[in-house]
Amino acid sequence: MNSKSIVFFIYSFILYVLIQVLFLKYVDFYGYAFCFAYIGYLLAYPLDFPRFPYLLIAFFLGITVDIFYDSAGIHAASCVFLAYMRNRVVKGFAPTGGYETGSNPNLLDMGINWYITYTVLLAFLHHLVLFFISASNLNLIGITLIKTVFSVLFTTFILFLGQRISVTYQQYQRRRRR
Amino acid sequence: MYQLIQFFLRLRIFFTFVILEIIAAWLIVRNNTYQGVAFFTSSNVVAGVLYTYVDGISGQLTLRDEVERLQKENASLNQQLNNLKFRKLDSISADSTTLPKTYKYLPARVINNTVRFTDNYLTINKGKIDGIEVGMGVVSPEGVVGRVRSVSNNFATVYSLLHSNIRISGQLSDSKDLCTVKWNTEDTNNDYRQAELQYIPFHVDVQEGDTIETSGANPVYPEGIDVGIVESVKNDLSEGTKNVKINLTVNFSNIKNVYIIQNYYQTEIDSLEQNLDPLRSK
Numbered sequence: 001m002n003s004k005s006i007v008f009f010i011y012s013f014i015l016y017v018l019i020q021v022l023f024l025k026y027v028d029f030y031g032y033a034f035c036f037a038y039i040g041y042l043l044a045y046p047l048d049f050p051r052f053p054y055l056l057i058a059f060f061l062g063i064t065v066d067i068f069y070d071s072a073g074i075h076a077a078s079c080v081f082l083a084y085m086r087n088r089v090v091k092g093f094a095p096t097g098g099y100e101t102g103s104n105p106n107l108l109d110m111g112i113n114w115y116i117t118y119t120v121l122l123a124f125l126h127h128l129v130l131f132f133i134s135a136s137n138l139n140l141i142g143i144t145l146i147k148t149v150f151s152v153l154f155t156t157f158i159l160f161l162g163q164r165i166s167v168t169y170q171q172y173q174r175r176r177r178r
Numbered sequence: 179m180y181q182l183i184q185f186f187l188r189l190r191i192f193f194t195f196v197i198l199e200i201i202a203a204w205l206i207v208r209n210n211t212y213q214g215v216a217f218f219t220s221s222n223v224v225a226g227v228l229y230t231y232v233d234g235i236s237g238q239l240t241l242r243d244e245v246e247r248l249q250k251e252n253a254s255l256n257q258q259l260n261n262l263k264f265r266k267l268d269s270i271s272a273d274s275t276t277l278p279k280t281y282k283y284l285p286a287r288v289i290n291n292t293v294r295f296t297d298n299y300l301t302i303n304k305g306k307i308d309g310i311e312v313g314m315g316v317v318s319p320e321g322v323v324g325r326v327r328s329v330s331n332n333f334a335t336v337y338s339l340l341h342s343n344i345r346i347s348g349q350l351s352d353s354k355d356l357c358t359v360k361w362n363t364e365d366t367n368n369d370y371r372q373a374e375l376q377y378i379p380f381h382v383d384v385q386e387g388d389t390i391e392t393s394g395a396n397p398v399y400p401e402g403i404d405v406g407i408v409e410s411v412k413n414d415l416s417e418g419t420k421n422v423k424i425n426l427t428v429n430f431s432n433i434k435n436v437y438i439i440q441n442y443y444q445t446e447i448d449s450l451e452q453n454l455d456p457l458r459s460k
Contacts, residue, residue, distance in 0.1 A: 025292070026292075031294045055194050055198055059201075063218070067220060067222060069292075070219050070299040071297070072205045073203065073209060076201075077202035077203065084191070134296050134297065135296055
């Protein structure tokens, strides 16, 4: 990892957090579907990078979002859970022959089927932990599950939209270079 | 020894995971039990300043409504003042003017507010420097809003009435029967416009359209501040209580100007009530 990519890592961290707490925090569908697209930052972490810093980054991202949501610890717990579970989940639907080294878990490298499965599964794990901790009441289990499912769909939709835009942009750049 | 180190090295990811989750759990528990810890809340400096900037932009959009609402409040206050002046002329004796004042209102602006979560908070732009303390009541011109949770130098976080830990001691404005207002019960699921009255026995006469106000039993709010208007009444035979739904008078989705209520006798009342506790436990 060179210094340029470290700067990029930090910039995109700030960008994801700002978009989450300034815009997406206030977006919801009738209190049933929320968008936590900041997990896109964790999903974009390369698959073959070390896992120890990954867990720390996840914790730090969660705490930062928690500060703005006034929910000390809830987002941190679910982000760390996501980071811990990612490699196990990803192993489950690896392409034949395993992942190529240096491939990034995004739409451009992996294709649409892989990316949607990846995002839905991990967003589901993250949101499940998030909503069950914040509900802290098993009477509301049905509502909590409904919220989780709708929020996963919403988050996946927003993340996919972002990925699609970036793919189009990269293809456009490539064409211009030719 | 070497094998032990090998063992820990192999499981280091798992141990990191467990340690981080324990830290997160500790933060969550501490957040629910201790009030007034300002660092990990939106009353810390970075979040406060950021939200102030955002409010500076988005506040312009609702300015017209806000001015109208404050004008309405001004009008009603002027009317009350006039009535008082006339009354003073004929009936009230001089010593009522020397009555000690109990409540002080500090104006503040809401710079961040949510209504859709199971625990909602507001952030206001007044803090320790302006005399805000943990536990003070927060009201808007329309009614009760919440209670101060944590304070930093320039900002404060407020438990919204839309929070699972908040109960407000209320009363029926006509009969003065006490009740408890609670948000987000099974019937009013996450609806920021409605709340429920708890522990109302059958003999209490509640009608649709009755006004619920603060009781003054809890010294945080003065008596007679609006909370809601009764929407429906049902008898719950299994619990032996009435099931009352109310519409909140405050519209939490567009709340901008609030007052923080300081009770001059809060510490005195607190220390009195603390002295009661040992007796109760015996």
